[in-house]
Amino acid sequence: MGGLQIPMEQVLALAGLLFSCGLLGLMLRRNIIFMLMSLEVMLNAAALAFVAAGAKWQQADGQIIFLLILSVAAAEVAVGLGLVLQIQRRFKTLDMDQARRLRG
Amino acid sequence: MAGIWLIPFFPLASAVLLLLSAGRMPRQLAAWLGAGSVGLSAICVASLVNDFLADGQVREVTLWTWMTVAEFTPRFAFYIDGLTVVMMSVITGVGFLIHLYSIEFMWDDESICRYFAYMNLFVGAMLLLVMADNLLLLYLGWEGVGVCSYLLVGFWYRDPANGKAARKAFVVTRVGDTAMALGLFLLFTELGTLDIQPLLAAANSTWQVGDTLPVLATALLLGGAVGKSAQLPLQVWLPDAMAGPTPVSALIHAATMVTAGVYLIARTSGLFLLAPPTMEAVAWIGLLTLLLAAFAALVQQDIKRILAYSTISQIGYMFLALGVGAFASGIFHLVTHAFFKALLFLAAGAVIHCLHHEHNIFRMGGLRKRLPVVFWSFLIGSAALAALPFTSGFYSKDAILLSASEVGGIGLWLWAGGLLGALLTGIYSFRLVFIVFFGQAHTEPDRQPGWKMSVALVVLCALALAGGLLALPLADVFPAARAHEASHAIEYISIGTPLLGLLLAYLMFLGRQINFDRAADSIAGRRVRGFLFSGWRFDQLYEVLWVRPYTTVAHWCRNEPVDRVYNAIVASSQWAHHKLAALQTGELRWYATSMVFGLVLLLAVMLRNAT
Numbered sequence: 001m002g003g004l005q006i007p008m009e010q011v012l013a014l015a016g017l018l019f020s021c022g023l024l025g026l027m028l029r030r031n032i033i034f035m036l037m038s039l040e041v042m043l044n045a046a047a048l049a050f051v052a053a054g055a056k057w058q059q060a061d062g063q064i065i066f067l068l069i070l071s072v073a074a075a076e077v078a079v080g081l082g083l084v085l086q087i088q089r090r091f092k093t094l095d096m097d098q099a100r101r102l103r104g
Numbered sequence: 105m106a107g108i109w110l111i112p113f114f115p116l117a118s119a120v121l122l123l124l125s126a127g128r129m130p131r132q133l134a135a136w137l138g139a140g141s142v143g144l145s146a147i148c149v150a151s152l153v154n155d156f157l158a159d160g161q162v163r164e165v166t167l168w169t170w171m172t173v174a175e176f177t178p179r180f181a182f183y184i185d186g187l188t189v190v191m192m193s194v195i196t197g198v199g200f201l202i203h204l205y206s207i208e209f210m211w212d213d214e215s216i217c218r219y220f221a222y223m224n225l226f227v228g229a230m231l232l233l234v235m236a237d238n239l240l241l242l243y244l245g246w247e248g249v250g251v252c253s254y255l256l257v258g259f260w261y262r263d264p265a266n267g268k269a270a271r272k273a274f275v276v277t278r279v280g281d282t283a284m285a286l287g288l289f290l291l292f293t294e295l296g297t298l299d300i301q302p303l304l305a306a307a308n309s310t311w312q313v314g315d316t317l318p319v320l321a322t323a324l325l326l327g328g329a330v331g332k333s334a335q336l337p338l339q340v341w342l343p344d345a346m347a348g349p350t351p352v353s354a355l356i357h358a359a360t361m362v363t364a365g366v367y368l369i370a371r372t373s374g375l376f377l378l379a380p381p382t383m384e385a386v387a388w389i390g391l392l393t394l395l396l397a398a399f400a401a402l403v404q405q406d407i408k409r410i411l412a413y414s415t416i417s418q419i420g421y422m423f424l425a426l427g428v429g430a431f432a433s434g435i436f437h438l439v440t441h442a443f444f445k446a447l448l449f450l451a452a453g454a455v456i457h458c459l460h461h462e463h464n465i466f467r468m469g470g471l472r473k474r475l476p477v478v479f480w481s482f483l484i485g486s487a488a489l490a491a492l493p494f495t496s497g498f499y500s501k502d503a504i505l506l507s508a509s510e511v512g513g514i515g516l517w518l519w520a521g522g523l524l525g526a527l528l529t530g531i532y533s534f535r536l537v538f539i540v541f542f543g544q545a546h547t548e549p550d551r552q553p554g555w556k557m558s559v560a561l562v563v564l565c566a567l568a569l570a571g572g573l574l575a576l577p578l579a580d581v582f583p584a585a586r587a588h589e590a591s592h593a594i595e596y597i598s599i600g601t602p603l604l605g606l607l608l609a610y611l612m613f614l615g616r617q618i619n620f621d622r623a624a625d626s627i628a629g630r631r632v633r634g635f636l637f638s639g640w641r642f643d644q645l646y647e648v649l650w651v652r653p654y655t656t657v658a659h660w661c662r663n664e665p666v667d668r669v670y671n672a673i674v675a676s677s678q679w680a681h682h683k684l685a686a687l688q689t690g691e692l693r694w695y696a697t698s699m700v701f702g703l704v705l706l707l708a709v710m711l712r713n714a715t
Contacts, residue, residue, distance in 0.1 A: 035696075
């Protein structure tokens, strides 16, 4: 175990910061592409926390979960981009406040 | 005789044919089919009576087993003894005459086919009632005649008043029928059979005189009899039932159906003898009813209503006879009453027929010379009704009064009440004769009764006069009555009372020697007349006691109070649905934000709980 040791707290603080950025982006941006990107940021923040935790307790689980999140994110992007294309085609816009046809 | 089943079969088959024709049968055919089927029955009955009088054997005919439910196996079976033979003769004999009369009376009616179908159905059901060997079959006939009565009272259904009268007759008798059904249940659970003869035998062996159960059972049966026979307190339907055609009133509401209650009590006399309190109640009901109806008959103005009240009154005499244990006298009065009351109704029908459907006796008058056949019929009928000496009514009523006078204790009261009733009967029946047939004519008859009406009237006249000489074969049916050993004084009083009534009626309504117009027109007089005219205000009493609460509850129930609870559940969930659906805005960012806040809230709660 050599190399630079980064304290756990700082990594978790970074992960929290990233997560909050993503959350704020999700809540505030109206463009669907930016909302998807915010989601990616949030996923990666969570993944970072897992990796840090795995390093701290010397467990492989954290890295396994990271791989899992990576593949979930990839799948999510594939589906999400498909939806984006459809939304663009139907509503001629990517502004999600304009596409509100699902209201009750 | 093998063909006993043919007797109810003829009218029932004819009724089915007439009903299936749906009114398209030519009236000639319908009329003669209707009357002919009853005539054929009458011929069969005559042959049966002939055989029966020759050997006096009780005949039992089992047609088939009606149903089998465990130990409950009522059969479709007839039991023919002296009482049944008497009833069958009255039903088919008087019934045939009335059918014959109806051909002429109803000839101009467009629904003559329907009329004869109902009449035949009635005769068939009435025959089932009296021939039944078990109480369930009797009940079938009992309800059958009730339905026919309903259909025929409301025969001219286009007038809503007639429909109302029919419903009233049906509902009021249904009150009694319910009691009777309960009585049958009780008898079956206690004695295990409904066949009348085994039932009476079982009752005699299991119950003692004065036990509670026979009193209860007979009281319930009495309820049915009171409803059907229009006795206190269920007498209110009969005057209104006069809305039907007059021959219907003659057959159903005078001669046969209304006496079914008397028949029921006579048939189950073995049970009633085990229950002295019920017997006493029967006597008192009869006495009160006969007085009440006789008073009401004094002031009526509708010729048929007078006869209706007199029918109630005469059935009161029959109940009085049953109540004092003189069953044979009661049945004797039933028979003579069937003759003279059918005669009176048919004569009244002839008057109505010839006077353009006029019912008010004060718009008649002076018909003695104009309708001689009808006059003599009515006179003979009234004489028999008033029990003038040597008419049929005299013999039967005299026997009843004698039997009542011989009962210890209450007997004197019953006798005195019956005598007062006889006096009133004399007054009201001759009031009718004097007002309708004497004095000035107010309406001219526009036709004379034809031969069919005349034949029916003349034959019934002969029966009403000579019916008292009949010796009914009832000796084996009822326990032997005590020999009458009344003093001559009682005899003379019973003979004299109707004559006194006749004299009073003459003085009041024809000679006008007694003039109490001023008393009658005073305020108190009007009150009394109004009170009697309305039948002692029983209708108003029942209106307040039963009809109005019932209609109020019905009105309340029309809005489905129970459903309101469920409707409230539906309404609240629909309301919640609308409110919650507003949350679904379709705005993705709003969803995300609310999820975040929800998550934060959850986390906060969890953290708070963790610490």
